[in-house]
Amino acid sequence: MELKDIRRNIDKIDRELLVLLQERMGLALRSTKFKETISDTQREEELLAKAERLNLDLVERSFTRQLLRSIIEESKRLQKKEPLLVAFQGEHGAYGDVAARKLIPDGACIPCLEFIDVFRGVEEGHFDLGVVPVENSLEGAVTQVNDLLTTTDLKVIGEARIRVNHCLLATEVTDYRDIRMVYSHPQALAQCRGFLMRNHLEPRPYYDTAGAAKMLARENPRAAAAIASALCAELYDLEIIKEGIEDEPSNMTRFLLMARDPYGKRGEKTSIIFVTPHESGRLHAVLQLFAEAGINLTRIASMPLRSDPDNYCFFLDFEGDENDAAVKPVLEKMEGMTISLKRLGSYPANGTGC
Amino acid sequence: MNNLKLSTREPEHRTVVDVSGVQVGKGFTVIAGPCSVESESQTVETARAVKASGADMMRGGAFKPRSSPYSFQGLGLKGLKILAKARSEIGLPIVTEVLDPRDVSWVAEFADVLQIGTRNMQNYSLLKEVGMVGKPVLLKRGMYSTLEEWLNCAEYILSEGNPNVILCERGIRTFEKYTRNTLDLSAVPAMRELTHLPIIIDPTHSTGRISLIGPMSLASVAAGADGLIIEVHNNPAEALCDADQALTPDLFEDMMRQLRPLQSFMERLPRLKTSHQAM
Incomplete structure (x- = not known):
């Protein structure tokens, strides 16, 4: 091994150390959702003692203690800042991470293995917010996410359109x-x-x-x-x-920002999911309400119902807040015309969430 | 010239090569830029300057065929990325040389036109490779080649299914030492008689002298060429190759100010009678 190879390996290890530290900080932030106070002296002492028992001849015990101590201090400083925990599916660097950073620039983005982990994590209060892809301009609806939207109690409070730049x-x-x-x-x-x-x-x-x-x-x-x-x-x-190696340059994915509580202020867009009785003209009658009220629809999608494969639920996004004078009576009329009507929430259009 | 099936077909038809919207073979196409890509600022600045003076495309080498293995060999992939950046910022299509058959598909990902240099004109495996890629090819004349040999090389590219070949006369070796090469300007009307492919002139490498580039560029317009490819460097004194033959942006602008009016003047003239029968 020559000097340049040795140095390249050292650089690689330093980088891995930092990536691991990033993961450790993420876990420490997640722990705040389970404990009353940030400091836990007994736990810190156990941690330091355990590390010292490791017999590493090139890493002296005093140095181990000093290093871990400063990591713990930094971790506590971070926890005191109380950043919003934003969950996304995939590893760091996934397009969900890109969307989460765009929506909540000061948040702490936490990777999750599956979409359901994002939904359950937010529902149970382990994360503050979740970011999930709902549709892609080339591939259409992300079925797993749309399926989870039909059953979740979470609210949509924002959206981000991310240009997929492979x-x-x-x-x-x-x-x-x-x-x-x-x-x-x-x-x-x-x-x-x-x-x-x-x-x-x-x-x-x-x-x-x-x-x-x-x-x-x-x-x-x-x-x-x-x-x-x-x-x-x-x-x-x-x-x-x-x-930009994708075959079609206009490759966009739309992400939704999910939270336990609704947006709270007036939104520019609203998302709903509904099921109509399986009779002719029912869907048309619903859509006609929107046409007559002059409300512009931005997304219509249908998906077979899990519980009843012969029947469909419809995803509708439209411009305006659910409490707008033009929108409110339409939704009220819809209550009587549908088997179920789920209001996912009103939120600002593309980009600015929370 | 019995073996030339595709390059000599239909003498009345003229091929127009579409390069990302620039039509080579219609009007007069000026390609300008540095010999080699040295840095992002040098490339972008030069591109901006030549565009302002009316260039239609930019050139820049990422892979350099140098006479000595110890000379600067080009930035390679990094150079291609800089060229792509310059294109997205300035908006001129990119012409760049490819030396190695293994690089052809990669260079095609970044460039609008693949250039085959004079030393590689008869590199048949490279010609076949660029013939299989869907990007226009600028084929320079070999410095020791006859017109027929040159057309045979174009035939290699055409026969692989790529119809978009632009010929480029860049001077040939003679006994004259004052100029770097001897510009064979008669290749322009000669090729007009022999092929439907567009032909452009490289006044930089053919003369190797700054003072001769302007006059030869104007002569190319008068001779009926389809365009020029010319070296311009924003700071020739610091260029890593061919420093003494690159025009400054100022000299280029000065030349372009005479070239464009001459082009309109030539376009207004009736076609010259060229045979005894026509007299």
Whole structure:
């Protein structure tokens, strides 16, 4: 090993230390939702003592104590700031993370494994807010999320439209000409099919775009690259070989910001879900109310009901607040015309949430 | 020239190559920019200056074929990314050279036109590779090549299914030492007779002297060329290659001020009679 190789490894370890610290701080912030006070002297002492018992000959005990002590102090300082905990699905750097940062710039973004973890976590008070993708301009509705929207008690309090800018990422030591395999979420791979074919690259499905980037940085497999956001390049120290590699440049995903309480102020848009009786003209009658009141619809989608596959529920987004003079009577009339009507909430249009 | 099936077909038809909206083969297309991409600021500044003077596209090398292996070899992928940045900021299509068949698909991801340099004109595996990519190709004349050899190389690209070939005369080796090469301006009307492909002139490498670039550029317009490719550097004294033959933005602007009116004047003239029968 030469000096430059040694230094490259040191850089890599430093980076991993910081990424682990980021994860540790995230967990510490999550712990605040379970405890009364930030400080717990007994727990701190246990933690320090346990670390000291580790027999590491190059890391002296006094240094261990000093290092952990300063990490604990920083963690407590962070907890005192009480940032909003914003849950998203995927690893750090996922497009949900990009949307969460746009919606709540000062929040602490917490990764979750599944969409249901985001919903349950907010419902149970483990997170303050959740950010979930509801539809994509190329792929249509995100069914899992729409399904969860039908059963949740959470309210929509904001939305963000995120331009999906797929980047081809590789580690610094990888020569782009050697790349043969590309790891990413199947949907991202599908959206970049033309690029992959033109450059004779083999798609390798992975559970998450950011997860693929993280794996690349940690394991550095030979001849491999990942498709993920530009944020991932920053977080995992990867090189952007090419930006905007998707076949269709107008690739947008719309995210919803979910909370336990409604928005509270006048919203610019409203989302509802309803079910009509299975009789001719019922859906038309509902839509006619909106047409007559001059309310512009921004989204109409239908999904089979889980409990009754022969019947459908309808997702409707429209301009205006549910308490607006034009909207309120329409929703009241709808109560009598539908089997169920669920008001997800009114919220500001694209971008500014909370 | 019996083997030339595609490049000599239909002499009355003229190929117009569409480069991201710029029509090469219609009017007079001016491509300008530095010999090599050295930094983002140098590339973007030069692009801004040449656009302001009326250039239609920009050039810039990311992979450089240098006579010596110890000379600056270009920034490679980093250079391509800088060119893409300059395009998105300034809005001029990009012409850049590709040297290695393994790079062709990657260069095509970033550039609007792939340039085959004079030293690679007869690199047949490279020609086949660019023939298979859906991007226009600027094919420079080999410095020791006849017109027929040159057309045969265009044929390689056309026969792979890529009809968008732009020819570029860049001077040939003669015994003259005052100029870097000898500009064969007669290649323009000659190629008009032989092929339907557009032909442009490189007055920079053919003369290698700043003082000769302007006059030869104007002569190219008069000779009926379809355009120019010309080296411009925002600070030639600090250029990493070909420092003594790049125009400054000022010199380029001065030349363009004469070139565009000459172009309109030439467009108003009737076509010159070129054979005894027509007299």
